Amino acid sequence: MTYLWKIIAFTILTLLSYFLHQYIDHLAFHQSFHSLAPSWITWAVFALWAIFLTAVFSAYVSGPGKRRGASVFLFGLTLVTIVIGTTMPGSWKMTILLDIYAFIQKIYGLTLAHFARTVNISKLAHPLLFGFLGGICWLLARDRSPFMKAADIAMLAGATEMMQLFVKGRTASFLDFLLDCAGGAGGVVLFLLFISLLRRAEKKAVI
Numbered sequence: 763m764t765y766l767w768k769i770i771a772f773t774i775l776t777l778l779s780y781f782l783h784q785y786i787d788h789l790a791f792h793q794s795f796h797s798l799a800p801s802w803i804t805w806a807v808f809a810l811w812a813i814f815l816t817a818v819f820s821a822y823v824s825g826p827g828k829r830r831g832a833s834v835f836l837f838g839l840t841l842v843t844i845v846i847g848t849t850m851p852g853s854w855k856m857t858i859l860l861d862i863y864a865f866i867q868k869i870y871g872l873t874l875a876h877f878a879r880t881v882n883i884s885k886l887a888h889p890l891l892f893g894f895l896g897g898i899c900w901l902l903a904r905d906r907s908p909f910m911k912a913a914d915i916a917m918l919a920g921a922t923e924m925m926q927l928f929v930k931g932r933t934a935s936f937l938d939f940l941l942d943c944a945g946g947a948g949g950v951v952l953f954l955l956f957i958s959l960l961r962r963a964e965k966k967a968v969i
Contacts, residue, residue, distance in 0.1 A: 765910065768817075772814065772920065775924070778807075779924040779925070782803060804928040808849075808928070811921045814917075814921065815841075815845075815918060819914065819918075822902040823902065833902055834902065837895070837902060840894055840895045840898060841918075844892070844895065847887065848922035849922065849929050849932070850929070850932075851929055851931050852931020852932050853930070853931055855932070856931075889942070889948065891945070892915055892941075892943075892946040893945035893952070895946060896946040896947065896948065896949025897952065899911045899946075899949075900949075900950050900953040912947040915942070916942075916946065918946075919943050923939050
């Protein structure tokens with residue numbers, strides 16, 4: 763899938779998702795239509811995004827190499843975690859967050875639990891997960907430019923935010939999109955720096 767076609771497909775799907783959501787909101791306002799998207803629309807949008815993301819990221823798992831197994835597994839696990847975490851219903855997300863806060867309070871005390879609530883740890887998960895994914899993308903496709911890897915991750919971030927338009931209790935957030943992009947780009951850059959430092963250390967050891 764050439765990069766131009768990625769951009770075209772991403773733009774089309776983004777516009778389609780936005781206008782479908784606007785149309786559903788219009789029906790809900792004028793005809794007492796159920797505020798949630800009918801299940802077939804939701805699943806159709808999700809299926810289109812799934813096909814797009816599969817086309818974008820398939821190149822990362824299809825390359826040769828005997829030592830790719832663990833990286834591919836972590837890549838798939840992280841990708842699935844991101845998609846599930848960003849598209850689960852709002853009530854599920856809140857239940858999980860309350861359980862995490864209760865666990866932190868039980869183990870580390872009320873002060874740290876209050877701090878976790880204040881900073882909203884769900885926002886921290888965005889750059890951390892996408893940063894980890896960015897690092898794995900670098901490992902799996904070293905021949906690709908850092909810009910292309912960061913752009914692929916930005917498309918994933920945009921896709922998850924668009925899918926949230928059709929999930930109960932969730933909304934698309936430009937801040938979350940920026941956090942995801944920053945995390946993904948940061949992960950790629952950190953891995954580049956790490957490998958660069960490792961190579962310098964190896965050269966000094968040889969000398």
